[in-house]
Amino acid sequence: MHLIYLFRPKNPRVHHCSESFYKAMTLNTGSDVNSYSVNYVYYLNYPESWLLIKQLVSLNNEEKISIFFFLIQLDYLILAFILKTTSKILNKNLEISYLMHEPKYEKGRINPVKAYFVFLYHLLFGYIADKILLPSNEAFLKAKDFVNNDKLYKVNLSFISISEDILQKKLAQLKFSWGDEKTFLLLGRVAKDKNPQGFLSLANIINKDYPKQTRFIRAGSERNVQVNYDEKLIIRFPGFISNSSKSFLLGLSHFVVIPYSFSTQSGVVAEALSYGKLLILNDIPTFSYLKGLSFVFFTDFNDESSMSKCIHDLFSMDINDYETRYWEAIRYFQENHSEAYLSKTLQETL
Numbered sequence: 001m002h003l004i005y006l007f008r009p010k011n012p013r014v015h016h017c018s019e020s021f022y023k024a025m026t027l028n029t030g031s032d033v034n035s036y037s038v039n040y041v042y043y044l045n046y047p048e049s050w051l052l053i054k055q056l057v058s059l060n061n062e063e064k065i066s067i068f069f070f071l072i073q074l075d076y077l078i079l080a081f082i083l084k085t086t087s088k089i090l091n092k093n094l095e096i097s098y099l100m101h102e103p104k105y106e107k108g109r110i111n112p113v114k115a116y117f118v119f120l121y122h123l124l125f126g127y128i129a130d131k132i133l134l135p136s137n138e139a140f141l142k143a144k145d146f147v148n149n150d151k152l153y154k155v156n157l158s159f160i161s162i163s164e165d166i167l168q169k170k171l172a173q174l175k176f177s178w179g180d181e182k183t184f185l186l187l188g189r190v191a192k193d194k195n196p197q198g199f200l201s202l203a204n205i206i207n208k209d210y211p212k213q214t215r216f217i218r219a220g221s222e223r224n225v226q227v228n229y230d231e232k233l234i235i236r237f238p239g240f241i242s243n244s245s246k247s248f249l250l251g252l253s254h255f256v257v258i259p260y261s262f263s264t265q266s267g268v269v270a271e272a273l274s275y276g277k278l279l280i281l282n283d284i285p286t287f288s289y290l291k292g293l294s295f296v297f298f299t300d301f302n303d304e305s306s307m308s309k310c311i312h313d314l315f316s317m318d319i320n321d322y323e324t325r326y327w328e329a330i331r332y333f334q335e336n337h338s339e340a341y342l343s344k345t346l347q348e349t350l
Contacts, residue, residue: 002036002064005052007044009071012240013189016267017070017099020158024342044075049082056083056092064093069129071101072121080128097131099155102264103142109193109262119146126151136265138286157270158342161334167276170251171326178254178319183215184280185253187246188268190222198259198282198301203233205307210315219249250275254322255314259301260284273333276326280310295329 004025008018018040025038041048056065067083069076080096087094103122105115126132126147133155134140140154177183184206186199196218203216218229219237229236237245250256256272257280264286272279273295281287283298283306290296299310317325335341 001062002066003055004036004038005041005065005067006038007041007067007069007076010073011071014071014101014267016159016271017157018068020160020339020342021068021070021346023160023339024158024346027339027343044073044079049079052079053082053086056086056094057090059092059094061093064095066095066097068097068099069125070099072118077121077124077128080125084128095131096129097133098125098129099133099135100125100139100143101135103134103139103146106262110191122146136286137289138264142264155345156337156341157265157267158337158339159267159271159274159333161338161340162274166251167330171276171323173252174254174326175319175323178322181213181215182255182314183217183253184255184257185217185219185249185277186257186259187241187249187272188220190220190225190227192225193260193262195259195261195282195301196222196225196227198261199257200227200229200234201301201304202257202259202280202299202307202311204230205304206311207233209308209311213315217249217253219245246271247275250277253277255280258282258287260286261301263287270333270337273329273337276330278314278322278325278329280314293328293332295325295332 006018006022006025008015022038022040059065067080069080083094084096086092100122102118104119109115123146126143130151131153132143132147132151133153134143135155135157137154140152143152184203186196190196199218206214216234217237218234219241221239237249241249250272254277256268256277258266258268259282260266261282261284263284266286269279269287269290279290279296281290281296281298282301287298291298297310297313300306
């Protein structure tokens, strides 16, 4: 028997990681479902930890326990250390995997004290864990500097797919509004390195060149950054955005804007693609793997002429062109970020 435990992070912004892993592992892929058991742990507490330790101790030679962690939490690190030490002493078959989002931050991106503790946490987990999962090439290269390279595996960020019925309904609504009002969305938590000013600059240029033909939405929390929004131009939904609210906002938006100045990867990219959104990205190395795709538009958010050219390309699309790109975005998501992709990757790579 192979026992698998997935720990849901406390931070709701990354619940999609554990949820998509659980969905991927429980897909009927032809494997003998009686040979393994997948357990989703919603909250880590003392009774849950103690039961897991007892289960590890009682494990026989034919059994294995695999554990997946997805976020920086001190209790995860402590539990991982206890379990790993116990397994070595008792010679038990235990495998710990950890999804490492930001192996180490570039100087200036966040508070240096926090950056140090993030790196220290990842250094320790890199030593304890058997497998480190990296969601991008950038993250992979950063982790290579301090983690045993044999432990490193690239696994794209993943989300649970949207049903085709819902996608068809949302597309019909988007096509209906395409000729009159195109909607641009900046979604997610914004910090200094995510360049919210770039979104404002883009909105101002579009509003000047195509007045009364657009709608701009800013949804999400802002941390240690002061942004002066034009309330007449931009509709705001400040604070934490629930999954249902995200679904609603993504459903009514034609474009998702990602003006980040620095990034290792972006969960917003993958989630937006699951809804068929066309992306407007800052031309930085992190997003270079998306170049050449029909549903991705690159620009320099610090260059007005670059943004003007990008905007002209957007507004040159007709409704049929838009629909084609919509489905191409969803196809790309299915091949690279869905639970079906993840299920195949976990079988082949891990």
